[in-house]
Amino acid sequence: MVYIPPSHTDRAAEVGLKRRQPDLSRHLSAEARARLPNPIKSIWKAAQVKPGTINMGNGDPHHTLYPVSEMNFIVPSIDEHDPVQAWREGTGEQQIIASYKDEPCALSLRTAMAYGAGSGLQHVREALANLNDRIHAPPKHTVSLSLGNADALTKCFRLLGDPGDSFLCEEFTFSAMTNAALPLGIDWVPIRMDKDGLVPSDMERILSNWNEAVQGKRPHVLYTIPCSQNPTGSTLSLERRRQIYQIARDWDVIILEDDPYFFLQYDLDVRPSTIEQYGFTRAMAEVLPRSFLSMDYDGRVMRLDSFSKILAPGMRLGWVTSNDFLAEKLDMLTDSSSQHPHGLGQAFIAELLGNQGWGVDGFMKWVNSLCREYERRRNLFMEVFRREVSSTGLASAEVPQSGMFVWIKVNLDRHTRYRVMETSTVPGGPISNTAELMDELFRKLLDCGLVMMPASTFAIVDRTGRATNDSHIADRVNYFRATFVGTDETIENGLTIFGRGLEEFFCY
Amino acid sequence: MVYIPPSHTDRAAEVGLKRRQPDLSRHLSAEARARLPNPIKSIWKAAQVKPGTINMGNGDPHHTLYPVSEMNFIVPSIDEHDPVQAWREGTGEQQIIASYKDEPCALSLRTAMAYGAGSGLQHVREALANLNDRIHAPPKHTVSLSLGNADALTKCFRLLGDPGDSFLCEEFTFSAMTNAALPLGIDWVPIRMDKDGLVPSDMERILSNWNEAVQGKRPHVLYTIPCSQNPTGSTLSLERRRQIYQIARDWDVIILEDDPYFFLQYDLDVRPSTIEQYGFTRAMAEVLPRSFLSMDYDGRVMRLDSFSKILAPGMRLGWVTSNDFLAEKLDMLTDSSSQHPHGLGQAFIAELLGNQGWGVDGFMKWVNSLCREYERRRNLFMEVFRREVSSTGLASAEVPQSGMFVWIKVNLDRHTRYRVMETSTVPGGPISNTAELMDELFRKLLDCGLVMMPASTFAIVDRTGRATNDSHIADRVNYFRATFVGTDETIENGLTIFGRGLEEFFCY
Structure with a gap:
């Protein structure tokens, strides 16, 4: 598990966190509760206690038989003043992002091209946990890789939704995803919106007026797109986010924070002095919106980030940040379905965010330029x-x-x-x-x-x-x-x- | 849809195919039946009729903003006499597999890095349909890409299984996968095995003795690993395959042919003269086992192939070959879950199997060497x-x-x-x-x-x-x-x- 130190929280908050952490098990679907761990991985886990043990158990092709010794990507140099402009104009320098099977690099192809855990490779998870920490400073949370937000979100639906459940969503929303929940027997309860997005009082109204005897189980999940809400383009204000989070606490609702556009913010007042002194990550973190994750002392937020809009959709990579309990259940579902994200993308991200690539700060410089x-x-x-x-x-x-x-x-x-x-x-x-x-x-x-x-x-x-x-x-x-x-x-x-x-x- | 011409079937068989094609709709799960097409893709499909239409509908990042202009892989040269040995010993030549965003290649990164259909990019599907055709010569079938066989198989479970259904499997089998079906409410009915694998008469016994009044719905799906059955290592003889297919027809059973080890066959009597005259694909096709797919005039086989064992597990790519009807339902599930396979792998496969790479025949030479x-x-x-x-x-x-x-x-x-x-x-x-x-x-x-x-x-x-x-x-x-x-x-x-x-x- 990737443990993210609660660097921006003080001791009192940490104590509060332990005290307040609610029991989230009631939110799991029957399917999620019934899922068993992979028996083969369990055996191997038990066996790994002793170093030097010979593995004749698994059918893993040996790395000498992988027909790839090196993988390279030509990407823009992040040293350009405005890397996106230089890249578009073809005037900028280029840089090579390389992964090797038999030479040192951030994440060897030996590892990336092998079988791995559903949650992704430790190295990549840690890099993304580090990015998370510097931007959202979340209370204790775990990072699991995903194949992008559609994959992550539909897994969350399976994790949390039973037939007959009602989930909350914005009244205009990304219907490709809400439709994906319908065959699972999940009904959607739309919350009214105005030009600033989801109206918190309407969420409160729906939950407080809910009559379980007549209407079935009260909605226990909110699906929301807080930035550049799809399709309305609205971005929730901090005030509304705080209200929504409080309502979610009051009614014990899980928030699925689907935030693929988070990194694309405009009219930002990025401070050049902060860039100069602390780099792009801190400068951007100061002005990017505050996520639900950042205020999630309960562990009721599952935040979905994606590389689709900031690198390319064909990457099919993203990450889910959530409470340890939910993360473990999500990872078990991944192990029992898509399996771990492809090694090609994991290796690329590891090198891009690594010392030989852009690094996290260079990545945020690209985002800023974008x-x-x-x-x-x-x-x-x-x-x-x-x-x-x-x-x-x-x-x-x-x-x-x-x-x-x-x-x-x-x-x-x-x-x-x-x-x-x-x-x-x-x-x-x-x-x-x-x-x-x-x-x-x-x-x-x-x-x-x-x-x-x-x-x-x-x-x-x-x-x-x-x-x-x-x-x-x-x-x-x-x-x-x-x-x-x-x-x-x-x-x-x-x-x-x-x-x-x-x-x-x-x-x- | 990728249409595979029934090249090895004669006219009479084709007529027979049309006549015999059974209605497969009874096999679909309630979830699969309830699934709606993606409303946004439907809109865009309608709009695509007119060339030159301006698309202000979709949130697709423009390709000029993908920060990758070239991706390349260093792989063994397929010109070596024994490419695997040369690669392992480090004595062989190398070859570069390259994809470009703005230069000609088999599959441009512009396409590979964009959003795509769940079934995969046409170019890659056609390359794999061509490989299929040359090896299995299946009656009319469609190829859909997958993220490997775990992804494909668990999707098939969702596609075909309702809570309370019983599926057939070998009595010793890859439990990581059978366990993945349990939370869906699918029960497994084990078929006896001997040293040659699944015993057809036991399959017949189970189906004919089944009492729906007492035992619930008769099993309508068989999950089998015909080559190097996992864990027993047995490979089904042609005789047994024919018997099993016939029993499946008699009782209207879908066969999930999970065949990740298909390409790894030993003691093959590959004819050098065939290699010389027609190349490796034909020479290998002559001696590889006959798949269930190859005899599937009913369209009741869903065949699962994977690159995990012949390239590398971290590729997370494979392909499902099935009847058009089932393929469409599978693709809808993919669109509503994992989305399309990653572009990095699709581009790699396109170039590897393309004219500038190994080509299909070179790929089969690698397989032969492996x-x-x-x-x-x-x-x-x-x-x-x-x-x-x-x-x-x-x-x-x-x-x-x-x-x-x-x-x-x-x-x-x-x-x-x-x-x-x-x-x-x-x-x-x-x-x-x-x-x-x-x-x-x-x-x-x-x-x-x-x-x-x-x-x-x-x-x-x-x-x-x-x-x-x-x-x-x-x-x-x-x-x-x-x-x-x-x-x-x-x-x-x-x-x-x-x-x-x-x-x-x-x-x-």
Whole structure:
């Protein structure tokens, strides 16, 4: 287990931690409770007590038969002033990230190419625990590697969800993931959002009004995307995070903090003096949002980080930070399913974050540089948006503080065919023709050669009617999710099409 | 979908295939039936009809921001006469397997490092379908990538198993995997084995004696390891395979063909003239065992192949070959869990099997060379075994035809403390003290500094008593699984310890 020293917590907090640590076992699914350790690994664990023991037990190919002696990646040099710009322009120096089977390096290919533990190789876990510690300074937690946040999240669903359970989520959310929970028998209870994201009082309302006799087990899990919430692009304020964490404590709720956009924050006031004196990690840690993990003295947060947005999606690597108890159960599930993450990626990360690579600080310099590039794209997007779209009066958008998405509100009430009825035919159902008009607009834009994601794709319909019957979410799907991470040309052309398409659709 | 032309089947068989193709939907688990397609991918699929459409929908980092422009691996040159020997001795030439982001190659890093479909990238799937076709010549089937056989197999369990289902397996099997099915509510029904593996008549007996009113749903899935069965090392004969496939047809059973050791076959009569004229793939295909896949006109086989034993376990890559219907459901599960396999490995495989790498034929040359090296180790093992172990008369072993394992029988009936009772206290339970003595012997060997895997680790106890009460498997755990894939020194020292340990244990 990777133990992260509670460096930013004082002695009193540590004592408090021990006292307050709640029993989390009630949160485990029947499947998780029934899982046995791998009998073969148990045998070998027992056998490892004696050094020099000869292993004739396992069918592990010998490292001399791995047909790879060296693996290299050509990456940007982190010594450039602005590494992302230099890389894009092709003006910067390059650097080689190398792993060897038979020569010294941070993580030998002998180890990386062998079988390993589901939680990942100790070396990589420690590097990421160190990064975590410097950014979130979490109370005692364990790092387990994942294959990215989809893998991590769907494992968490299996770990925590039994058929008939209800989980909380934002009312517009990353439906690819919430849909993945449905076949497990998990129902979603949507929490209302405003322009600043999840509304804590609505979470409190749902939990306190919950009647277990009628509605079944009270939700014991919250799935949330706190930064650049997908699809709305909102980022939760510290105040809201504190409120949400307190509500989670009051009602004993586990928080699944899915934070793939955490490292992509804009308008940051990074202090050059801190960079100079302490390096990029500390300078970034000072200004990045405070995670739920950072305030998690109970051990009720499972935080999901990913390299997909800051390195590349095809890496399929991320890490889960959680309480020891939950981490152990997660690792057992990994051992009984995907097995450990691929050695190629683990070796790459080990070398990249190691002394011969970028190091943790160099990695944070890359992240900082990446933030500025995405900030530039976001600014371009908003500038073109104002010129081509807002100017029509037919749509508007908040400026996102992080991530990749802009949540564009279409002013459908200005459409001549927009209608509002007095009541809905079904409880909580639509009282307007918002969904129909938006579908029509989506198809029109498609004809014009533009894809934006319609809000309906992300709307969580409370199928059970258990939480609230007055959400009328179908009346609030007058939004598109658009991304600003494409090229400048995509932004210019896409938003120009969008503006004209809107005007035609509104018959101006 | 990768369509594999039925090149080795004639027109009549193809017609027969269409006629006979059974409805497989009854085999799906409730979870698999309830799974929805990813709504975001569905939208994008609809949008892709028109070329040139601008995508502002997805949050995909742009390839100019991937901090990797080149990835390369130093691997053995496949031009060596015996590439494995040359590689081990360090005398051979090397070769570079390179992937680029902005330069031509088999599979660009632009594609490999992006998000992709759960089934894997088309290029890699086609390369593996081509390999499949040349070796198994399967009737119409689809290839989906996996993260290795543990990932693939546990996904198949989820795809096919509902709580309360009973699946068939060999009575000694890879318990890490069968255990992974237990938390899903799947019970295992063990089929008797002899020295040649699974006994078809026992499979027939279980299925025909099954009383659904009493025993629940008749088993509809068989999990089998046909080559170098783990742990017994046995390889099913063609005759048995045909019988088992026929029984599976008669009772409508899906066969999970878990075949990680398929490529490691010994005493092969590979014809040099075929190598010379047609290359290694055809020459190997002529002598490799016939898979269940190769005879699967019904589409009831899901075949699981892995790179773990022939490249390296840390690759975490493999492929599943199955009927289109099951493949689609498997891919949906992958999209809703682990997501697509890592791009690093996919790029490596694409280049390795491509024109600039080994090519498929070069890959099969490596496999052929690897077979000879493992055959040498097996021969050394058997030689030392005869000298150090058989000579004591206290243990014996069959010579394995494939894989990595020797199944060593301990002649416990020669032990002075060996006891047989008249009846067991529980139906099907032990009537001897075999398990106790074997546990004692395992611990003794551990004290001597040797780990071999005790048979009890792999024994499938019929917990429900549904199949048979007369297996008395605990009386037949007088075996160890030993591997011969270690170094020559491991083999020499390990078996010497084993022989002496046996003699001491038997008090000779």
